[in-house]
Amino acid sequence: MNGQFTIPKFKLPDFIASLGQKLPQWPHALALVAGLNAAHKMKLLPEAELDLLEGKLFRVRINDTGGEASYTYRDGMFRPVFRPDREPDLAFAANLSAYLQLLARQEDPDTLFFNRELEITGDTELGLIVKNMLDAVEWPSLPKLPQLSR
Amino acid sequence: MSSLPDLICPAGSLPALKAAVDNGADAVYLGFKNDTNARNFAGLNFDQKTMADGIRYAHAKGREILLAINTFPQAGRVGDWHKAVDAAVDQGVDAIILADVGLLDYARNRHPQQRLHLSVQGSATSYEAINFCQREFGIRRAVLPRVLTLAQVEHVIKNTTVEIEVFGFGSLCVMNEGRCWLSSYACGESPNTVGACSPAKYVKWDKKPGAMETRLNGILIDRFGDNEPAGYPTLCKGRFEVEGETYYALEEPTSLNVISILPEILKIGVRAIKVEGRQRSPAYVTQVTRTLRAALDSLANGSEGFHVKPAWQAELSKVSEGSQATLGAYSRPWR
Ligand code: SF4
Numbered sequence: 405m406n407g408q409f410t411i412p413k414f415k416l417p418d419f420i421a422s423l424g425q426k427l428p429q430w431p432h433a434l435a436l437v438a439g440l441n442a443a444h445k446m447k448l449l450p451e452a453e454l455d456l457l458e459g460k461l462f463r464v465r466i467n468d469t470g471g472e473a474s475y476t477y478r479d480g481m482f483r484p485v486f487r488p489d490r491e492p493d494l495a496f497a498a499n500l501s502a503y504l505q506l507l508a509r510q511e512d513p514d515t516l517f518f519n520r521e522l523e524i525t526g527d528t529e530l531g532l533i534v535k536n537m538l539d540a541v542e543w544p545s546l547p548k549l550p551q552l553s554r
Numbered sequence: 555m556s557s558l559p560d561l562i563c564p565a566g567s568l569p570a571l572k573a574a575v576d577n578g579a580d581a582v583y584l585g586f587k588n589d590t591n592a593r594n595f596a597g598l599n600f601d602q603k604t605m606a607d608g609i610r611y612a613h614a615k616g617r618e619i620l621l622a623i624n625t626f627p628q629a630g631r632v633g634d635w636h637k638a639v640d641a642a643v644d645q646g647v648d649a650i651i652l653a654d655v656g657l658l659d660y661a662r663n664r665h666p667q668q669r670l671h672l673s674v675q676g677s678a679t680s681y682e683a684i685n686f687c688q689r690e691f692g693i694r695r696a697v698l699p700r701v702l703t704l705a706q707v708e709h710v711i712k713n714t715t716v717e718i719e720v721f722g723f724g725s726l727c728v729m730n731e732g733r734c735w736l737s738s739y740a741c742g743e744s745p746n747t748v749g750a751c752s753p754a755k756y757v758k759w760d761k762k763p764g765a766m767e768t769r770l771n772g773i774l775i776d777r778f779g780d781n782e783p784a785g786y787p788t789l790c791k792g793r794f795e796v797e798g799e800t801y802y803a804l805e806e807p808t809s810l811n812v813i814s815i816l817p818e819i820l821k822i823g824v825r826a827i828k829v830e831g832r833q834r835s836p837a838y839v840t841q842v843t844r845t846l847r848a849a850l851d852s853l854a855n856g857s858e859g860f861h862v863k864p865a866w867q868a869e870l871s872k873v874s875e876g877s878q879a880t881l882g883a884y885s886r887p888w889r
Contacts, residue, residue, distance in 0.1 A: 450597075453596070456596065509836055509837045510837055511837050512835040512836075512838035512841075513835060514833075514834055514838065514873075514875075515872060515873045517784060518784050518807075520778070520780070520781065520782070520784060523759075523761065524759060525759055525760070528755070528757040528759065528787075529753070529754035529757075532596055532597065532754045533596040535835070536566065536567070536595060536596060536597025536598045539566065539567045539569065539597075539835045539836060540567035540568060540569065540597065540604075541569070542568060542569055
């Protein structure tokens with residue numbers, strides 16, 4: 405990945421969200437779960453914290469694409485949940501750009517939260533566990549943050 | 555070359571530690587994964603292995619690791635805190651940051667060679683208190699609570715040979731370091747008892763149409779409009795009704811930011827500048843460390859011509875709680 409690349413803050417036009425809501429939600433869920441399981445397989449996720457996720461229902465909503473994905477962690481695997489029959493234990497909602505900035509470690513979730521670009525509802529302690537767990541992961545090749553001119 | 559103060563940066567995880575080192579921290583401070591430190595949050599902090607990796611990484615680049623054991627031993631469990639001190643020495647940290655006098659005494663007697671710092675939680679605001687800790691426990695550095703004006707900090711420095719460390723950036727506690735029990739009022743737990751203020755299990759964010767409500771153990775402490783910046787869910791930063799008016803009666807959600815007074819801080823002989831935020835992510839550590847590094851380096855050849863670059867302030871205000879910055883007590887006209 406190019407070290408100089410910065411993900412800008414953007415919001416997709418509203419009509420995309422209304423389109424997104426009409427599309428089947430399972431591709432998002434599958435992609436997300438596949439990513440998490442891959443990280444798990446590479447032993448990137450700490451076992452002790454993973455145990456705390458057992459049986460919890462998570463929902464990730466992308467506001468400006470209208471996409472959402474629900475998943476759970478059970479018996480050592482992340483699994484998509486296509487038709488959740490209850491409110492999630494933990495729910496995230498943000499625009500696509502905020503998620504991309506988080507993934508690239510370009511922005512800190514607290515920053516996005518303070519600025520109201522990331523919404524976290526449900527079990528706050530679970531949210532903290534997930535956040536801290538992802539922060540502690542040493543991704544094999546971390547995309548570099550752009551340099552601030554001195 | 556004039557001697558710049560050390561830049562001390564926080565890390566709650568190995569990636570954050572590496573980010574601090576890579577972006578120019580002189581020292582990184584950490585905590586164990588338990589209630590012997592004041593950022594005892596699920597999933598945060600270091601176990602034996604990650605700490606060993608972290609120490610190796612920092613030492614290879616000539617930087618220091620400071621370990622915070624900055625809570626107060628709880629009745630019947632003093633042994634846990636002693637064990638933490640022993641473990642820190644075994645791990646080979648450069649200094650241990652302690653708050654409790656009993657622990658300082660233990661560390662001093664058990665490990666006389668170990669460098670000790672007095673934590674901000676130790677609440678020493680006068681040179682008498684600091685000199686006492688030097689005489690009794692051999693502390694080499696004291697972290698000053700964020701309650702002193704710059705003139706008061708200078709007065710302390712003039713009257714002690716202990717190195718003085720001050721806070722330079724980060725979220726503010728209500729300036730009652732080491733003594734605040736507000737969180738216990740709502741949750742029965744406070745930083746000094748369980749190592750966390752307003753523990754997450756008591757926090758609930760409720761999305762309502764047009765607003766978000768923050769509750770602490772069921773008590774409504776704030777309500778944010780959709781475009782209003784949010785802060786940490788601590789009692790001191792709630793909005794309360796006082797005599798018919800609802801406002802931030804105790805403290806506004808803001809961050810301390812001393813960049814504009816760095817030359818003065820250097821002039822009075824501060825030895826180290828600390829950044830708050832072990833609970834934050836590697837991205838925050840990167841942004842704050844590189845910004846303060848750049849600002850400090852620009853002072854290496856004297857403070858003439860020092861000017862605060864807009865890019866620094868923009869970077870720091872973005873990551874600030876409540877997106878506001880303050881000079882805190884450093885610039886208070888009253889004392
Ligand atoms: S309530 Fe506020 S002042 Fe008290 S410990 Fe918590 S953050 Fe600090």
